[in-house]
Amino acid sequence: MPRAYRLPGLAEIPTAMRGKLPPVGRVIGLDAEAEFLYVTTPTKDTTAQKAQKGKRAKSVPTDSTAKYDVLALDLGSARVDTVASGIEQATLGPDGTLYTVDAKRRVVSVARRFRVAWPQPLPGVPLQLFGAADQRLVVAEPPNLVTAAADQPATSRALPAGSDVAATRWGDLVAVAADSGVVLMDPLGRRDAAFIRLPDHPRALVFSPSGHRIYVARRTEPGLAAIDRYEREEIDGVALPLPATAIRLDPLGRWLLAKPSAGDSVWVVDLPVKRLVGSVPCVWRVDLPAIAPEGVLLVRQGDDVVAYRPDSLVETGRVKGGGADLWTLTAWRPRGAYRGAFADADGSGAPSGGPVASDTAGPEGPMYVQVSTSQNEAWSSEMAQQLTRAGLAARVLDPKNPDDGYRVVLGPYPTRAQAEAIGRKLGRPFWIYQPTPTPALIALVPATGDLKWAAGAAWDVARAAALNGRRVALVDLWLEHPMLHETVGLAPTEGIVDAFEYDVSLTKAAHEIDHVFFIAAGAVTAHAGDLFANPRWKKLHGGFKVEDALLILFLSAGALARLSAVPDGLIVLSPDGYEPESSIGQGIAAAMERGVPLLGVVRERWTPGPDTRSVAPPPGRISASAARRPARRRTRPVVIAATLVAGAAGGWGLLVRGAEHAPTPARPAPAHTPRARPVAAAPAPHADSLSWTVQLAAYAELDKALALADRLNAQGVTPFVTPVAIGGGGRGDATVWYRVFAGAYPTRDSALSARVGLWARQLADRGQGDVLRAPYSLALSRQGGGGVRTDRLRARGIAAVAWDSARLLVGAFETPEQATVLENQLKRAGVSATLVTRMTTTP
Structure with missing residues (x-):
């Protein structure tokens, strides 16, 4: 039995x-x-x-x-x-x-x-x-x-x-x-x-x-x-x-x-x-x-x-x-009346004998098997109907933002394993799509020795996130040498240490400045480790999630490792990026292994123009020394990671479009109010940038990607083959897929026109191809004794294209972080590369 x-x-x-x-x-x-x-x-x-039965059989061989x-x-x-x-x-x-x-x-x-x-x-x-x-x-x-x-x-x-x-x-x-x-x-x-x-x-x-x-x-x-x-x-x-x-x-x-x-x-x-x-x-x-x-x-x-x-x-x-006994381990769940006995991850049906065990694994989902995505709603709907007629429960997910498309999906499924099992049986390319929930807890981790710059970057991120009307709280957890209150323009005051160790109300410790509720570090503590490990962080995380608010923590990588709550995302603050081999880089890697996704890196590459908006903090919140200090015009970072996707209201998109937001009416300023620093604005696009491209396919096998790239190249279309690591959940063993992009274009409209041309030339099926912004590539020198050859790179599975007389380009990336897989391949091949924005600008 x-x-x-x-x-x-x-x-x-x-x-x-x-x-x-x-x-x-x-x-x-x-x-x-x-x-x-x-x-x-x-x-x-x-x-x-x-x-x-065989009467004539004298012997039967066995x-x-x-x-x-x-x-x-x-x-x-x-x-x-x-x-x-x-x-x-x-x-x-x-x-x-x-x-x-x-x-x-x-x-x-x-x-x-x-x-x-x-x-x-x-x-x-x-x-x-x-x-x-x-x-x-x-x-x-x-x-x-x-x-x-x-x-x-x-x-x-x-x-x-x-x-x-x-x-x-x-x-x-x-x-x-x-x-x-x-x-x-x-x-x-x-x-x-x-x-x-x-x-x-x-x-x-x-x-x-x-x-x-x-x-x-x-x-x-x-x-x-x-x-x-x-x-x-x-x-x-x-x-x-x-x-x-x-x-x-x-x-x-x-x-x-x-x-x-x-x-x-x-x-x-x-x-x-x-x-x-x-x-x-x-x-x-x-x-x-x-x-x-x-x-x-x-x-x-x-x-x-x-x-x-x-x-x-x-x-x-x-x-x-x-x-x-003989044992087999499986993710199978019984159907019908027996499903509840297993406390399924989707929460349907509770065990008849009592509540679900608290240590039961939580849900991964919802996970969808994405078959296609298109800006054409009618085409996506027709494809979903065709799949439905073939016996597949297909549906169309509406876009979440203007750059998103109409996704044709199967599902949802409670786990990635179940979704992948369905996708493998389709006999066609597919992607696992998990809708990104609105983040409720974000960690800002400096990876630079210039903590004043990092503090200013953190304050800009918080203010930009609050521009869409969402409630945002910023907490200074740099307890060794807190300075975020100086950036904000506050005198030392009660803060998070007082709230956790001396039962000061968080409402009292919070100061609303420029639509951000700022909580300073507060009193000096000898028990910083206990503060980070306090289970209260988990309750705060849950409370902000329920209220659809955002809690931003400014802390070190070491403090993040001791934090009891697992943030919904991590943003690195560094003007020049960070080295994965460094101690900070290893701390960031450890956080990602805990399941914290890296949302992006704030880098200092552009100097925004002056902003005429001047928002003064409320009276009585500025020390005398702060009031006498003149404001200085500073370079402000811009979030360049495209993975900072907005929630329902598109708040994260404002991190790179803050200057387009309607001006906020200035509040009445008291006497002797200091000049406020201007809010950071996004840089103007580079005139020579060919940021847009058309993704035609993604393959689990490199040979298929290279074959499509060769076909495009033979027809005069510049192909980019880009390896990306998908999934792993921080488990350290992600699957590598090879994305194939066709061409590089200055605007989205020109990329859409190029896609129509690909259809007309039968280089892609009608309806195939996703237009997206992937402005970055890796540039390799092709001159002198240190130049590289495309055939040698091809032998190592790296597809390079001749861009001009001096350079080869490899890959097309939506964010600089996506270049990591290809950078490591080039490093192992002994080839140095520089991340650039097409055509000539180094990001």
Whole structure:
């Protein structure tokens, strides 16, 4: 009888599973969409009965190889069906497709409840099976690597001898642990095999969920090596006390499990920071230890199965006697009356036995599968109707701002994994779209030694955010040397320290100046760490979210790491950007690993013109020394990150359009009121800037992006291929997609006209192509001995275009931060690059 348990407490849900199964040999897996649980059971031996029926048969040869029947348990109806008999190998593909191979090498697959007997057998009996995308099967049949499909003949390639073979989740790359390194092979033969030499013999391999990295356990050297599949070279590894004999990753790539070469235990590694959390006693088998999609570690200890939090190795649940059972970890949720027993992330249906456990994982969603986006509402509506007629629940999401389009989407889905599973089955490019909620808590982190400049930048950001009428509060948490009150124009006064440590009302501590409620640092404190860790920040975050207000904190990267609340976004304040390798950069990276998205960088690159608006602070709020200090005209930063998207009212857009806002009437000024500093205005656009372009596609495979770029280039259209890191949620293992842009244009209208031309020349389907502003590119010198050549860059997967006689350009970016992936590729290639705005202006 199958049973279901809810994580992390391993509480059994007795009514969630129905149906009975015979003794099970192993669990193949669970197709969450079709709601099929696939298992194997020993095949009944019928050779004796056949011998008795055959009167002339003197002997019946028997096959000593163990064979199995594959059974499918319908989790909805509790019906059990035999899928295939006499099976020797079976596996589940990434889209839930079941593949089985019998002793005669015949293949049977089941996809979306549809069974297919393949017309052609495999060339040989497989040693390992890997389900791949597009319902392909990748088979390791030493000495061959075979790729097969139901409607195509099998193709074979020589497979090097090795101790272990691994494949990516989608089967587009296979790694073989050879004698002195790792061999990377494309099952479809689109690329030549590559060999990465390692100083020690590899023993075990595993790909990251995105397929970007391969982690390698070595025979004698402690720790794990790591290989970049695109650069095809060894990169930073994972330090461990001893060599590992087996390694596993969780579905999201956050946690790595390694089996020590001595003892029965499992090492737990926090992969984004490559930190060994600790070890837990356990027995290694095919099913356990493993990390569930919810991020819970399950291990087999003696007769029991135990659940742990991987970050602290604190036990969260135990099943007595569960060690003898077979386990599979899944994100599947029962439908109908059983859904409530699992406390689904969307909140529909509460458990009948009581409230939902407080440690249940929170929702990721809503997540949409975006099929297309267009400025043409009628075209988007027609496409959604076509998808609906094809059996897909498609809809159109209206634009949130003037630069947004009408998005054709499927969903929503509660988790990214479910959305990606749907998107992979479409057979066409797709994006995962998550509507950005209006931020309620933003952290401003200086990455410069000029704290006066940073304080002025923080004050400008707060005032710009308040221009649309939203309530904004700015808190000075630079407690070591507070100076934000001087920038604002206040004498030292009660502030956040007084509110947290001496119960002073926040209302009393807040001073409304220029439509911003400013809260100073306040009294000196010896307990700054306790103030940052105070759980009151979480309550403030929730309160501002409910009231649709914005709380902005001015603090250091170290203080942000100790803050009890997780901000909705992070903005770096630095006139020259920041180095990721610096201590501040590492602190920012640590915040992003906590799940804090980097919204942008405030840089000093333009000097805005004078603003005639003069807004005086209210009387009685300025010290005498401040009143005597003349105002100085200062350079003000402008937020150049396009990811600062507005909420419902478009407030964040005013960070770069503040000068367009209607002037605020000046309040009556008291006697001896000092001259107020002018409000920062946005710079005028560069006259030579070709900021606009047309995005035609985004591919998960570089070859497809390069092929489209070559086609555009052959037709006289300048192509830009831009790698971007998508997703990861701060888990350190994002998926790289390759965006293909066509042309560079000075205005949005000219880009729209160019897109029509692409349609007319049949370089893109009518309706295809998103017009967007991506003004930045990386410039490379093509002169002198240090010049670079496009063919050498192309060999490393970098597409460069000749821009003028002196420079090559690479990529097109909406924000400078998007250039990070390509900058790292160029750095590894030994090529120096400068971020520029097309045509000639360095940002």
